[in-house]
Amino acid sequence: EDKVVQSPLSLVVHEGDTVTLNCSYEVTNFRSLLWYKQEKKAPTFLFMLTSSGIEKKSGRLSSILDKKELSSILNITATQTGDSAIYLCAVLGAQKLVFGQGTRLTINP
């Protein structure tokens, strides 16, 4: 059965810290891995990583795909209170998108 596991499930840090969120997967016929940020309600798209694009960066956020280890990390540097959210990892296989449970990140001032 296809599976996506995120860790940690919850993380509390101070503003300015750097955090690393993890996502590991077992999905048949891997096509891409996606990261979403969910603040109040709807998830918003952050990155899509594929075999041809294993590293993405946008401002203080960056993500790397390790196809050998079947995993990905999402790094956030110099965290701000506005980074507080649930971060979702999802993996697209042959026909479907499988989501992880999410990591709840809290940034304290």
Add this chain to the structure above:
Amino acid sequence: EAQVTQNPRYLITVTGKKLTVTCSQNMNHEYMSWYRQDPGLGLRQIYYSMNVEVTDKGDVPEGYKVSRKEKRNFPLILESPSPNQTSLYFCASSFADLSYEQYFGPGTRLTVT
């Protein structure tokens, strides 16, 4: 503004009373999907539609129906809601299929008593 809208945003209902949650997108997207989100389980796909009149089951379709008569609308129907369908529901759309970025609606919080 490009967006996915859902209505209602909040709904409390009783077991067995049929309800419909509407979803509409204004981006001319081909692909639309419904998810439910439950604590500790992440987002799970209920149904999806690749195009008008084409729908298929996702991971958790039991107790739900959908229709896609027009490209922009994809309503979710609960014919006889039960308490285990209490959840947060999201509609999403993408340009063609899941290899493209999905845009999510604001969510519908449903409580079935």
